[in-house]
Amino acid sequence: MSSIDQYVVALRGVTKVYGSSDVEVHALRGISVGxxxxxxxxIVGPSGSGKTTLMDIIGCLSRPTSGEYYLGGKDVSRLNDDxxxxxxxxxxxxxxxxxxxxxRLTALQNVELPxxxxxxxxxxxxxxxxxxxxxxxxxxxxxxxPSALSGGEVQRVAVARALVNRPSLIxxxxxxxxxxxxxxxxIIALLKDLxxxxxTIIIVTHNPSVAGQAQRxxxxxxxxxxxxxxxxxx
Amino acid sequence: xFLVETIAQAWQSIRSHKLRTGLTMFGVxxxxxxxxxxxxxxxSTLKLFSREFEKVxxxxxxxxxxxxxxxxSGIKGGxxxxxxxxxxxxxxxxxxxxxxxxxxxxxxxxxxxxxNEVLSSETFGLDVNSGVIRNLDVAKGRxxxxxxxxLNRRVCVLGANVKEKLFGERESVGEFIRMSGIxxxxxxxxxxxxxxLSRVSGSIxxxxxxxxxxxxxxxxxxxxxxxxxxxxxRSLFDDKTVREExxxxxxxxxSFEPDDADALHFFGIAEMIGRVxxxxxxxxxxxxxxxxxxxxxxxxxxxxxxxxxxxERVREIGIMKAVGAKSRHVFLQFIVExxxxxxxxxxxxxxxxxxxxxxxxxxxxxxxxxxxxxxPFVMLIAFLTITLVGILSGILPALRASRMQVVxxxxxx
Numbered sequence: 001m002s003s004i005d006q007y008v009v010a011l012r013g014v015t016k017v018y019g020s021s022d023v024e025v026h027a028l029r030g031i032s033v034g035x036x037x038x039x040x041x042x043i044v045g046p047s048g049s050g051k052t053t054l055m056d057i058i059g060c061l062s063r064p065t066s067g068e069y070y071l072g073g074k075d076v077s078r079l080n081d082d083x084x085x086x087x088x089x090x091x092x093x094x095x096x097x098x099x100x101x102x103x104r105l106t107a108l109q110n111v112e113l114p115x116x117x118x119x120x121x122x123x124x125x126x127x128x129x130x131x132x133x134x135x136x137x138x139x140x141x142x143x144x145x146p147s148a149l150s151g152g153e154v155q156r157v158a159v160a161r162a163l164v165n166r167p168s169l170i171x172x173x174x175x176x177x178x179x180x181x182x183x184x185x186x187i188i189a190l191l192k193d194l195x196x197x198x199x200t201i202i203i204v205t206h207n208p209s210v211a212g213q214a215q216r217x218x219x220x221x222x223x224x225x226x227x228x229x230x231x232x233x234x
Numbered sequence: 235x236f237l238v239e240t241i242a243q244a245w246q247s248i249r250s251h252k253l254r255t256g257l258t259m260f261g262v263x264x265x266x267x268x269x270x271x272x273x274x275x276x277x278s279t280l281k282l283f284s285r286e287f288e289k290v291x292x293x294x295x296x297x298x299x300x301x302x303x304x305x306x307s308g309i310k311g312g313x314x315x316x317x318x319x320x321x322x323x324x325x326x327x328x329x330x331x332x333x334x335x336x337x338x339x340x341x342x343x344x345x346x347x348x349x350n351e352v353l354s355s356e357t358f359g360l361d362v363n364s365g366v367i368r369n370l371d372v373a374k375g376r377x378x379x380x381x382x383x384x385l386n387r388r389v390c391v392l393g394a395n396v397k398e399k400l401f402g403e404r405e406s407v408g409e410f411i412r413m414s415g416i417x418x419x420x421x422x423x424x425x426x427x428x429x430x431l432s433r434v435s436g437s438i439x440x441x442x443x444x445x446x447x448x449x450x451x452x453x454x455x456x457x458x459x460x461x462x463x464x465x466x467x468r469s470l471f472d473d474k475t476v477r478e479e480x481x482x483x484x485x486x487x488x489s490f491e492p493d494d495a496d497a498l499h500f501f502g503i504a505e506m507i508g509r510v511x512x513x514x515x516x517x518x519x520x521x522x523x524x525x526x527x528x529x530x531x532x533x534x535x536x537x538x539x540x541x542x543x544x545x546e547r548v549r550e551i552g553i554m555k556a557v558g559a560k561s562r563h564v565f566l567q568f569i570v571e572x573x574x575x576x577x578x579x580x581x582x583x584x585x586x587x588x589x590x591x592x593x594x595x596x597x598x599x600x601x602x603x604x605x606x607x608x609x610p611f612v613m614l615i616a617f618l619t620i621t622l623v624g625i626l627s628g629i630l631p632a633l634r635a636s637r638m639q640v641v642x643x644x645x646x647x
Contacts, residue, residue: 056641059556061556061640061641061644062639062640062641081560081561081640082560082561082562085555085558085559085560085561085640086558086560088555088556088557088558089557089558090558094556094557096644100549100552100553100556100644101553102550102553102554103550104243104246104247104250105243105246113553113554113557114557114558116236116239117236117554117557117558117559117560117563118558119236122238161557165558
C-alpha cells in the first residue's frame with residue numbers, strides 16, 4: 001500500500017475484539033485491505049469468519065479495536081458516535097438483507113430520511129427521492145408503505161435510499177438473501193448498473209453466484225483475509 | 235425544519251396506535267380538565283363571596299365602643315366609652331387615611347304605617363356620608379342631606395322592600411308615613427340589593443329605614459351619645475392604619491391606652507374578604523395540587539407508553555442511526571413525540587375543562603355556588619405544566635433511545 005489517498009476504503013491492521021477481558025472473541029485479527037474508487041468488491045466467507053464485523057467497520061457502524069481505517073483518505077477509526085453518524089449520512093449507502101425500511105413511512109419518506117438528517121430542504125428532498133424511485137422503476141409506488149410492496153420492490157426502495165445522499169461507497173449486506181430468484185436477478189442487475197455508472201460497491205455475501213458478479217472477491221476466514229482475487233476485465 | 239419532520243413522524247406514530255395512545259392520554263386529559271374546573275371554581279367562589287360581602291359597603295369598617303380596661307392619668311378603668319359627634323369630627327380632623335366617617339344610631343324596630351299598611355322596620359339614624367359607606371344607592375329621590383341633619387328634619391329614606399310593602403307600585407317620594415306615630419316625609423327610595431351575606435344588623439338593607447341621625451337622637455334616643463361609628467378607609471389596604479389612627483385619636487379624648495383592645499372594637503370588610511380569600515386560596519391550592527398530581531400520574535403513563543414504543547422500535551432507531559441520525563436527532567424525535575402526545579391530551583383536556591365550566595354556567599345554580607371562571611392565567615399555568623410533563627415524561631425514554639448502539643439496534647429481533 002503506497003498512499004492511502006488512492007483508496008476509497010483503506011484498512012490497516014484492523015482488529016475487532018468483542019467482550020470483556022475474560023471472554024474475548026477476536027472477530028477480526030488484523031485486516032489490511034484497500035479498495036479503489038469505482039471497484040465492485042465482494043466479501044465472502046463462512047459464518048463466523050468476521051465478514052459482518054468487517055462490513056460494520058467499513059460502514060462506520062462500529063469502530064475497530066485497533067488498526068486504522070481511512071475512508072476517502074480520512075481517518076475515521078477513532079471518531080465518536082455522532083461524527084460516525086455524519087460520515088454514514090454523507091459517505092455511505094446501505095442495502096441490508098432485512099431491507100430495514102421504516103414500516104410507518106412511505107417509500108418516498110424512507111428514501112428521503114437520510115436527507116432529513118442532512119438538513120436538505122423539503123422540496124429538494126422530494127425531488128431527489130422521487131427521481132431515484134423512478135430510476136429503480138417504482139415511479140408508480142412512491143406513496144406505498146413497505147407492507148404494500150413486494151420483497152424485490154422493497155429492496156429497490158432500499159437501494160434508492162442508499163443512493164439518495166450520493167455516497168462515495170455503497171455497502172450491501174447479503175442484499176438478495178431474502179429474495180426469490182427473479183428479484184435477486186433484478187437487484188444484481190441494479191447493482192451492476194450502478195457500478196457501470198461509476199459507483200464503488202462492496203457486497204457481503206456467502207452466495208457464490210452473487211459474489212461471482214463482482215470484479216474482485218475477498219475471502220475471510222477466522223478473522224483473516226485468506227484470498228483477494230481480481231477477475232481480469234472482460 | 236427537522237422539527238417539522240419530527241412532528242409529522244410523531245403524528246404518524248401516534249396514529250398507528252390510536253387506542254393505546256388514547257388510553258394513555260386519558261390521565262393527562264382528566265388532570266388538565268379537573269385542574270381548570272377546580273381552580274376556576276375556587277376563583278369564582280372568591281369572586282362571588284367578595285361581591286356578596288361588598289354589598290354591605292365596599293370598604294366599610296365598623297367601630298363600636300367597649301369598656302376601657304385600664305385607666306389613664308388618674309381616671310379609673312372599666313368605664314363604658316360613649317361616642318359623641320365630636321368624636322366623628324376628631325376622626326375627620328386627625329385620621330388622614332379615613333376617607334369617610336359617619337355616626338350610626340340604632341333606633342330599633344319602629345311601627346311604620348302608610349294608609350292601611352303597617353310594618354315593623356329596623357331604623358337607623360344616619361349621616362350624609364352613610365349612603366356611600368354602606369353602599370346605599372338611591373333609586374329615586376335623594377339621600378339624607380346636610381340640611382336634614384342641621385334642622386333635625388323628619389324625613390326618611392326607604393329600603394326597597396319597605397317601599398314595596400307600604401306603597402306597592404305607587405309613588406312614595408313626597409308622601410308621608412308614620413313611624414311610632416310621628417309623621418316623616420319620604421325623600422328617597424333605595425335601590426334593591428337582595429339578600430345579604432353580611433349585614434349591619436338583623437335585617438337586610440332592603441328592609442330598613444334611614445333617618446337623619448340628629449332626628450334619631452332628638453325623637454328616639456334622647457341622648458347625644460351613641461355606640462357605633464362607620465368608617466371608610468381610603469383603600470382596603472389602609473384598614474389596619476385606619477384602626478391605628480382612630481385608636482390614637484380616641485384614646486386621647488376618652489382617656490384609655492391606645493393599645494387597649496377592649497376599648498374599641500372593629501369589624502371590617504377587609505377582614506371578611508381576607509378570610510374568604512384565605513379559604514378560597516386554600517381551596518385553590520388543594521384542588522390545584524390534587525389535579526396536578528393526577529396530571530403527573532398521567533405523565534407517568536405517557537412515560538410508560540414511550541418506553542413501550544421505544545422497545546417496539548429498536549430496529550427503527552437502528553435504521554435511523556444507520557442512515558445518519560445523530561443522538562440528538564433520535565432524542566428529539568422521542569421528546570417531540572412525548573410532548574406531542576401530552577400536548578394533544580392537554581389541549582383536549584383544556585377544551586373539555588372549559589366546556590364544562592361554560593356548561594355549568596348555563597344551569598340555575600344554588601345561591602352560593604358560582605360557575606367556575608375560565609382564567610387566562612390558569613390556562614397559561616395549565617399549558618406550561620402540560621409541556622413540562624411532556625418533556626419530563628419523554629426524557630428518560632428518549633435518552634435510552636438516543637444511547638442505543640447502532641449495530642445492536644439494527645440486528646435486534
